[in-house]
Amino acid sequence: MDTGIRLALTLGQIGAVMVAVLLTVALLTLLERKVLGWMQDRMGPMEVGPYGILQPVADGLKLFFKEDIIPAGANKFMFSLAPVLSLVPALIGFAVIPFGPDWTVDVGGVNFKPFVITDINIGILYILAFASIGAYGIILGGWSSNSKYSLLGGLRSAAQLISYELNVGLSIVGVLLLSSSLSLVTITNAQGGGFWNWYFFAWGSFPQAIAFVVFIISSVAETNRTPFDLPEAESELVAGFFTEYSGMRFAFFFLAEYGNMILVSCVATVLFFGGWHAPFEFLQGPESLHWLTGMFWFTFKVYGFLFLFFWLRATLPRLRYDQLMRFGWKVLLPIALGNIVVTAIVEYIFP
Amino acid sequence: MNLKEWIKTLTFYEILLGMKATMSHLLHYKPITLQYPHEKRALPSNYRGMLALLRYDDGTEKCVGCDLCEAACPSRVIRVVSSEVPGEPTKRYSKEYYMDMTRCLFCGLCVKACPVDALGMTQEYEWAVYDKRQLHLNKQQLLAIGDRNFPVREKRLEFQHPNVAYFNVGFKDIPQKEA
Ligand code: SF4
Ligand code: SF4
Numbered sequence: 207m208d209t210g211i212r213l214a215l216t217l218g219q220i221g222a223v224m225v226a227v228l229l230t231v232a233l234l235t236l237l238e239r240k241v242l243g244w245m246q247d248r249m250g251p252m253e254v255g256p257y258g259i260l261q262p263v264a265d266g267l268k269l270f271f272k273e274d275i276i277p278a279g280a281n282k283f284m285f286s287l288a289p290v291l292s293l294v295p296a297l298i299g300f301a302v303i304p305f306g307p308d309w310t311v312d313v314g315g316v317n318f319k320p321f322v323i324t325d326i327n328i329g330i331l332y333i334l335a336f337a338s339i340g341a342y343g344i345i346l347g348g349w350s351s352n353s354k355y356s357l358l359g360g361l362r363s364a365a366q367l368i369s370y371e372l373n374v375g376l377s378i379v380g381v382l383l384l385s386s387s388l389s390l391v392t393i394t395n396a397q398g399g400g401f402w403n404w405y406f407f408a409w410g411s412f413p414q415a416i417a418f419v420v421f422i423i424s425s426v427a428e429t430n431r432t433p434f435d436l437p438e439a440e441s442e443l444v445a446g447f448f449t450e451y452s453g454m455r456f457a458f459f460f461l462a463e464y465g466n467m468i469l470v471s472c473v474a475t476v477l478f479f480g481g482w483h484a485p486f487e488f489l490q491g492p493e494s495l496h497w498l499t500g501m502f503w504f505t506f507k508v509y510g511f512l513f514l515f516f517w518l519r520a521t522l523p524r525l526r527y528d529q530l531m532r533f534g535w536k537v538l539l540p541i542a543l544g545n546i547v548v549t550a551i552v553e554y555i556f557p
Numbered sequence: 558m559n560l561k562e563w564i565k566t567l568t569f570y571e572i573l574l575g576m577k578a579t580m581s582h583l584l585h586y587k588p589i590t591l592q593y594p595h596e597k598r599a600l601p602s603n604y605r606g607m608l609a610l611l612r613y614d615d616g617t618e619k620c621v622g623c624d625l626c627e628a629a630c631p632s633r634v635i636r637v638v639s640s641e642v643p644g645e646p647t648k649r650y651s652k653e654y655y656m657d658m659t660r661c662l663f664c665g666l667c668v669k670a671c672p673v674d675a676l677g678m679t680q681e682y683e684w685a686v687y688d689k690r691q692l693h694l695n696k697q698q699l700l701a702i703g704d705r706n707f708p709v710r711e712k713r714l715e716f717q718h719p720n721v722a723y724f725n726v727g728f729k730d731i732p733q734k735e736a
Binding site: 248 | 576579580587590
């Protein structure tokens with residue numbers, strides 16, 4: 207009985223989160239083009255619906271009805287597996303993100319946390335591990351397409367992901383030292399009470415602002431977005447690793463890219479900007495309304511980061527490959543390592 | 558690098574400058590694009606659009622079938638079949654006149670070459686078709702284009718080249734072959 211209730215509740219939660227994420231992806235495809243357009247003195251999509259707001263629907267229908275082509279000489283099994291391999295890790299990470307206050311509700315004798323699907327105590331490690339699996343989807347997709355452009359895109363992304371995964375992992379160690387926990391729920395709870403407690407500012411300890419910059423740059427690189435979009439590099443590699451993909455398989459890669467964007471925005475919000483906590487205590491409202499204000503602030507911060515992604519894309523040109531590698535290994539890595547050392551020392555002296 | 562440049566590099570000064578520029582475009586959003594099928598831009602009066610054959614005020618065709626436009630055309634768009642006006646052995650006209658608009662590059666040389674100003678360039682440009690054979694125009698079609706674009710056919714002497722009678726004078730301003 208208990209197991210049944212737990213299963214039903216968890217499935218409901220997963221469904222709700224999936225719907226929210228996929229709706230956000232649909233919204234992002236429109237928002238990105240609109241924001242890019244506005245920044246470049248254009249209008250963005252305007253034809254479908256008033257001011258183009260129905261464009262995601264039209265795009266979705268188009269992708270759904272497109273012919274699904276498997277190129278001759280492609281490894282069929284790997285070719286079909288790759289989109290799934292890149293989409294699943296992008297979506298699975300949301301399981302440990304706390305979207306609201308850390309409440310425990312008792313439903314029919316089952317302890318149920320409404321705002322986090324599962325609070326495992328190695329949450330952040332779990333997200334990083336699955337992000338690495340996502341790289342397999344990209345590499346396999348590039349390799350199995352039997353096309354040199356795809357292969358080059360896949361190889362580029364392999365090198366890039368390995369270099370920048372490391373920086374993502376190292377840049378968050380400072381936060382983990384401060385909170386002495388790997389669970390995202392615990393990390394969020396430690397940041398309540400006002401914006402000076404967020405680990406970006408970390409009042410009374412070593413601020414993680416530098417780590418945050420390293421984290422944001424590395425996650426832009428990890429999600430293959432401009433200025434680090436060498437794996438797809440429209441102007442050189444056609445579309446990089448998904449050159450040969452069409453229809454729903456292409457849509458899977460697309461969803462994975464945007465899903466990853468949302469995921470790293472959520473992680474940045476949780477680790478550095480206090481998750482669902484408002485910048486001031488009074489903005490959080492009364493205790494009973496924390497779920498509403500919490501969700502609001504969480505969404506607000508996540509969309510702020512997503513806007514930052516668009517903003518960077520509208521501003522910066524693509525890096526050259528050697529610049530990318532040099533920046534990752536010679537600049538970001540020492541900074542991240544230095545941040546760990548300094549944070550550890552400060553934390554040891556002023557615990 | 559001196560200290561100032563180091564600080565600039567460390568604080569991503571240049572990138573922030575660029576981001577400020579894009580942000581200012583977002584905040585002072587003024588699109589420069591036109592929503593083409595719904596809005597159309599104003600064309601300059603010397604716009605070189607679709608070609609047309611013209612008529613005199615009384616409705617007779619201007620073209621005298623001299624073939625000079627065919628000779629002037631760099632892309633071999635035009636084909637003229639010249640013949641006598643029936644019953645008037647001193648007069649000639651173009652019995653057939655074809656233009657293959659798929660090849661035309663809208664240079665306007667044919668218009669300049671014509672000694673009687675029988676060709677004109679209109680402001681039409683929406684000539685996309687599904688079958689490219691529809692762009693192979695005959696005389697009737699070209700005259701119809703002229704009729705709908707130039708309903709008034711008064712002679713405007715101020716636009717007339719003083720030397721139109723001497724055919725090649727019109728070519729003076731384009732590069733000539735070395736003698
Ligand atoms: S505009 Fe130029 S290319 Fe076109 S028909 Fe006249 S001479 Fe030929
Ligand atoms: S140059 Fe003028 S008159 Fe001569 S054939 Fe061409 S259109 Fe007719």
